[in-house]
Amino acid sequence: MYNFEYQKPGALADAVKALGAADAKALAGGMTLIPVLKQRLNQPSVVVDLAKLGLSGITVTGDSVTIGAMTTHATVAASADIKRAIPALAALAGGIGDIQVRARGTIGGSLANNDPAACYPAAALALGATITTNKRAIKADVYFTGMFTTALAADEVITSVSFPIPAKAAYVKFKQPASRYAMVGVFAAKGPAGVRMAVTGSGQGGVFRFTAAEAALASNWSAAALNGISVSADNMMSDIHGSAVYRAHLVGVIAKRAVTAAG
């Protein structure tokens, strides 16, 4: 790892100021950033640790779940309030990585990184979440702009994420057996914004909405409604774990399982 300057500010304004430096990087749980630094794939001048900004916490109201950006996956997975309001979200958090990764990894870090195989982007997009930063509130529909890229500016820090509570939702992930990242992960939701289905793990541009499936499910919420509906292999990732054609097929299979799981 190249060396860097480390800062752990106690106020959001100070963190934003520190992130204004050239090649500054924000550090949340570090479950991606630290491995990236160890591989020397990134050489920040300053690493700004967000741990002391008081950005952890969960608030559940009658129609939404709001999660502070630095809330860990373990905390979300164990939250009785979230299990009651959006059980699919708690289950998703409990399926990320392993126990030790869930103890450190955060929702804000996952969404800011936007790994094409991360789980949280699928929940945010399918539930129509709002990502709140130090500057503004961003709808999930315009937040994810491509693989590892988002609408965030370099000195913009996610403070919280708000999810409207759906009537039904489920997340089903087909895991790459060694890494446990999603080869294909599908989040299906029927809620205030209608039927929405988001797919992670497979798209070259990162998470995307499976609009053909959404249209079919809008009139008939059942796995059978997805018979014959598929995604094109053109924009699928292809690697040693699975070809584009394989992943495209898997999207259809996992989409059905997600609808069945949502009930």
Place this chain on the structure above:
Amino acid sequence: MPQVTLTVNGKTSSVEVEARTLLVELLRDKLGLTGTHVGCDTSQCGACVVHIDGNSVKACTMLALQADGTKVTTIEGIAAADGTLHPMQEMFREHHALQCGFCTPGMVMSAIDLVAKNPQGLSEDEIRHGLEGNLCRCTGYHNIVKAIDASQSLMHAKAAE
């Protein structure tokens, strides 16, 4: 150089570190606690698992400076002062839950966290899934699972004392 102050196995230390120093490097190289191992160095194998404020984490994927102000417990810190083994260590010995022993410190630290956080009890399947973050390349999982299962009643009885 930046300074990190943390309490390791009940003893508070202040150590100068580079910003890039990993927690596992601080433990092994600066504090001489070499029971915490580095296996894969890529957050997969779990040989480096320690407890930070009661949660098991991978010490190879945390900066030493992130641990400032925390309470860290390593494999060296779980036996009683008189040398009596922790129930998990005792059950690992009883059930011969190791072959080469390289993964053992991480396995024991992960297992203690897993059992402590599940007082309702864990099935064999849940124990196996709970060890997702720890790899044993001697394929010794079977006896590890048996040891963890056997430790449950001992640990919960001790916690209730």
